[in-house]
Amino acid sequence: MGQLPTVLDVATAAGVSRQTVSNVLNSPELVRPATREKVESAIADLGYRPHASARRLRTQKSSTIGIRLDPMTDGISGSVLDRFLHALTEQADTKGLRMLLFTATDPDDEIRQFQRLRDGADVDAFVLTSTFHGDPRTEWLIENGQSFVTFGRPWGIDDMNDPQHLWVDVDGxxxxxxxxxxxxxxxxxxxxxxxxxxxxxxxxxxxxxxxxxxxxxxxxxxxxxxxxxxxxxxxxxxxxxxxxxxxxxxxxxxxxxxxxxxxxxxxxxxxxxxxxxxxxxxxxxxxxxxxxxxxxPLDEVATGVLDLLTGAHGGKLSDDAVTDPRHRLVKPRLIVRDVPTLGVATR
Amino acid sequence: MGQLPTVLDVATAAGVSRQTVSNVLNSPELVRPATREKVESAIADLGYRPHASARRLRTQKSSTIGIRLDPMTDGISGSVLDRFLHALTEQADTKGLRMLLFTATDPDDEIRQFQRLRDGADVDAFVLTSTFHGDPRTEWLIENGQSFVTFGRPWGIDDMNDPQHLWVDVDGxxxxxxxxxxxxxxxxxxxxxxxxxxxxxxxxxxxxxxxxxxxxxxxxxxxxxxxxxxxxxxxxxxxxxxxxxxxxxxxxxxxxxxxxxxxxxxxxxxxxxxxxxxxxxxxxxxxxxxxxxxxxPLDEVATGVLDLLTGAHGGKLSDDAVTDPRHRLVKPRLIVRDVPTLGVATR
DNA sequence: TCCAAAAATTGGATCGATCAAATTTGGAGC
DNA sequence: GCTCCAAATTTGATCGATCCAATTTTTGGA
Missing domain, CATH: 3.40.50.2300 (Response regulator)
Incomplete structure (x- = not known):
């Protein structure tokens, strides 16, 4: 169990070439079914996993999404971000994407982080959790051609329909x-x-x-x-x-x-x-x-965010995004509970 | 502003070779001060950032730490993990480390994720947030030589002092x-x-x-x-x-x-x-x-976790970890507040 | 001034995957 | 049986950084 198997090992085991193995993984339709099966069983036998960094170096894509972990805001509603993050991570995983965290002290610092992460090819998209009219962060991202999606509408008059600014929001x-x-x-x-x-x-x-x-x-x-x-x-x-x-x-x-x-x-x-x-x-x-x-409905928001990101990135938009495929507004739902056993103290 | 600059661009600009640039970045002590300055200013001029994936491919290290984002537990105390995560991300950043999130449905699934992330060279260490006696996860990690640190003591009798299991905990x-x-x-x-x-x-x-x-x-x-x-x-x-x-x-x-x-x-x-x-x-x-x-004191816990990780990883232990450099117990503090304006309802 | 040892620098090879182009294979049509 | 074309597969080059071994420059002592 010395080294991890590489494409070459799989290729040798299956009696084919590197590229064919690569094709089985990335463009299965190019490979004849019989060959595909041979390769697939070799992959399973050897327990082969593609080396993520090598792939990223070659493709110049990181398959990683950066998100800023805000310092606890007022506290109570901090859990919304938390749940959103969880939904996002879970769904990103099913699409072969990873979530990378970062922190920043202020908007300018955040922009610096964008730059750092982009230049290091660490991430290829960002998710922002709250934006405002004339936000320097979204401006920077657009200017620099970075793909991103915000959870929350940009509330400026013009911004809202800006086709460059993808957003998902909840219909409050x-x-x-x-x-x-x-x-x-x-x-x-x-x-x-x-x-x-x-x-x-x-x-x-x-x-x-x-x-x-x-x-x-x-x-x-x-x-x-x-x-x-x-x-x-x-x-x-x-x-x-x-x-x-x-x-x-x-x-x-x-x-x-x-x-x-x-x-x-x-x-x-x-x-x-x-x-x-x-x-x-x-x-x-x-x-x-x-x-x-x-x-x-944070699951739906997460789905929307990833749809927009992969859609924008891969260049193809999902079929069911009928009206405006660049923005998505999801409906929240009311959770009804009895009036609690809580009242004012008799101080 | 077509391509991002590479080491070669920096080397050309500074009038030195690739390796010298690499040395300035990784082993500055090998480079003569005069040369180093030249290279550093070239780096600054070009805005060069090393390509993270390329470096990881070559060094076989990811400088990334994986952490599982638990599904909201009971809810209220979920914010502890949240704050811990924030402290961790912030401090990891200052050490040039990144935090990568993942989710899992159960311990076995989590082990599968460990494997996946390790094989893809995505992470080179894990942080676990809660472990128990005979935890299959820590067993797997130890068996497979994966470096990790837990936030929380392993409460088994033998486990507690296991030198292979690094932990940080709060003295409840x-x-x-x-x-x-x-x-x-x-x-x-x-x-x-x-x-x-x-x-x-x-x-x-x-x-x-x-x-x-x-x-x-x-x-x-x-x-x-x-x-x-x-x-x-x-x-x-x-x-x-x-x-x-x-x-x-x-x-x-x-x-x-x-x-x-x-x-x-x-x-x-x-x-x-x-x-x-x-x-x-x-x-x-x-x-x-x-x-x-x-x-x-989640900041202290985060510091401890990273100390243990980098110490164990780099092979050198910090000087002030006197007694047991593999485990760290930090003291919490009491936050005193007035009795709140809250009582029982007169139902 | 000269030489050996140490320090600094260089070019070539490599990590593991994918891309691009070249080559082989298989099957239809005559 | 043969030609030809498209489909399937293979080979060579490459992404950007670091490692390695070789080379050049500097340093210090005689």
Whole structure:
């Protein structure tokens, strides 16, 4: 068991040449079935595995995707990235792709990392997890012809349909529509919203889902709806204050939908009445405390990201990507849970 | 800006040969300072980066470390792995190492992945995040001469000091000593413990920290201490039941230390009195709800893991690893927070 | 000043795979 | 049986770096 077998060993064992072995691996249709079988059994016998680095040197492709591991953001919703990463790694594997991690301290540093990884032929594509209008990173990537896909829409007016910028995102508006509709269906009318101040791409999008649904409902008037909205910073403690503000509105509030699980958790803690509250992201906290939340279908996002990457890279687009094969918007789904056994402390 | 520069381009630009450029990069001490400077400025001018795959093909080393991305375990404590991964990636980068992700459905599948990644020369070491006595994975790795380090001790009697098994771990016993001592110092005497059933390597270790401290204290008798312990499954809801059991013990309980943040969160939710509760892992949940918790120094763990890997790999051990240069136990620290504004609901 | 030993540098070969072009094979058609 | 063409297979070159052995330059002592 000295050396690992190479193509040459397989070729000798099967009584063919190197190239034929290579063809069996990469272009099986070129090889006659009888020959193919001989080679395949030799591969199995010897336990041959292609040497990844050698292949990459020759083909100038790394079959590796780079992704930045963000420093824990606020914390609670960090698990979304975590789950996304897991889905991505799993699916990349089935396509023969690998995920390489890197970290960066700021956007400029990140660009430096892009360059480093690209020049070393370490990766041949990047996945970015959050971008913004005029993001220097996407600009650099486009200018330098690096292929990449972002999880999250670029929220600038022009950017959104830029054919050079491939993205996959979750339809937050749809998610909040679902959440709001769910509460309306249970007979509640005055549904409040706790979100982030505008402008915030994702925030404004989610808010719209609530707003539109409320306007279409037969409940509060437009003026009343406006009073049922509170925007605040992200964080549990801000959620506490926000729900108290909502509860003190004339007419009160009968249910709340939030832009995040952190805000929802705060709302649950701060709420003096036991009103239903729905979060966003379906984080472990929501699951363990037991409140409803909108779940992002991260498997689908991962699939979309890889489809776009391999499609763009290989030059061929998948058949079912009918309308816009460069962007993909997937629908989240609402996870309904009973109101948890959690309330305010009698301090 | 057609092709990326190669060693030959740099050599030509600097007026030296390929090998000299290679020496500047890999064995600078062999090159005369004057020559070295010339080469270095040529490298900078051309923006040359060595082609990672070519180097790996020649040297048969990948400078890449593989790590399995676990499927989200129970959820809440999943963020520990996340933070560890971040620390690892960051520090690996400073040593010129890269982190490659993979997933696996079970231990056997994981071994298959080891093989795949090794044969493809994709990685030259692995980091395992949790091992157990008689773990088939570590056995395979040792048998096949693969270098690896585990985060977590192998809890078997013989395994622990196996010189072939490098590990880094956090001293959970010390952590629970700190937590228990902290509560004792505030004047409380009857400190309870909520943990997992034996045998559990980490669980038993943490429990010991609480038990020893209680025995050394001037508080409850040994018999009373035994009543202050509840073991249960991991999970928030189990924590709820556990704290209620403790509160109904004759004499009650004045404070609780837990084996995990999930249990601590459950205890907080289930507790009818407002007693201080300390968790373990200092997860985002602990931070946002605001209860005390024992924090694992993941940066130090990451440093240790890489030290052991590069030490074992390069054959040289760091100077300050005095006692046992193959294993490293780091001390966690207690993060103290006020009792949170969270209690039981008046259902 | 000269010579041997040490230091620095050079060109050729190589890692394991794939590409490109050349060669052989097999089968249809006459 | 023979020609011819397409399909199947083989051979030679190459990707970019490092290793190895050989060569040239420098250093230091007599």
């Amino acid at each position: 508006r749809h998610g909040l529509r679902e959440a709001t509709t769910h509460l309306l269906k249970t007979g509640l009318r005055r549904i409040g919203y706790i979100g982030w101040p505008s402008p915030s791409g994702t925030g404004d999008d989610r808010r719209l889902g609530w707003l539109e649904t409320m306007r279409e409902s037969s409940g509060p008037t437009t003026a009343e709806i406006a009073e049922l909205e509170v925007t605040t910073q992200e964080g549990v403690s801000f959620g506490v204050a926000a729900v108290r503000a909502l509860e003190s509105v004339p007419g009160g509030v009968e249910g709340v939908v939030c832009a995040s699980d952190s805000l929802a958790l705060g709302a649950l803690i701060g709420s003096t009445r036991r009103i239903p509250i729905i979060g966003y992201d379906n984080t472990p906290v929501a699951a363990s405390i037991g409140f409803s939340s909108v779940e992002q | 016993r010390h952590g629970l000593r700190e937590a228990t001592t902290h509560l004792l110092k505030t004047g409380l005497r009857r400190i309870g413990y909520i943990g997992w059933p034996s045998p559990s390597g980490t669980g038993d270790d943490r429990r010991l920290g609480w038990l020893e401290t209680m025995r050394e204290s001037s508080g409850p008798t040994t018999a009373e201490i035994a009543e202050l312990e509840v073991t249960t499954q991991e999970g928030v809801s189990f924590g709820v039941a556990a704290v209620r059991a403790l509160e109904s013990v004759p004499g009650g309980v004045e404070g609780v230390v837990c084996a995990s943040d999930s249990l601590a969160l459950g205890a907080l939710i289930g507790s009818t009195r407002r007693i201080p509760i300390i968790g373990y892992d200092n997860t985002p949940v602990a931070a946002s709800i605001g209860f005390s918790s024992v924090e694992q």
